């Protein structure tokens with residue numbers, strides 16, 4: 001199973017509940033990304049439930065996009081390095 005945010009493969013014993021960032025029963029996040037979940041819980045604690053769903057969903061999408069951009073950057077850097085060799 002892969003992390004719902006950064007897409008890294010997770011060990012079975014190291015999968016964390018992603019609520020409120022993801023509400024689906026079958027999604028889990030890795031230990032690293034669980035920090036984003038914990039931070040979101042702290043910041044969204046007093047937010048109206050409907051607003052919480054919208055804000056958490058938006059934050060989750062931003063995080064997923066940021067990790068996808070990171071991966072693209074790493075692949076680009078690797079490609080440039082291979083061209084130099």
Ligand SMILES: [Zn+2]
Nearest residue numbers: 003006030033
């Ligand atoms: Zn992750």
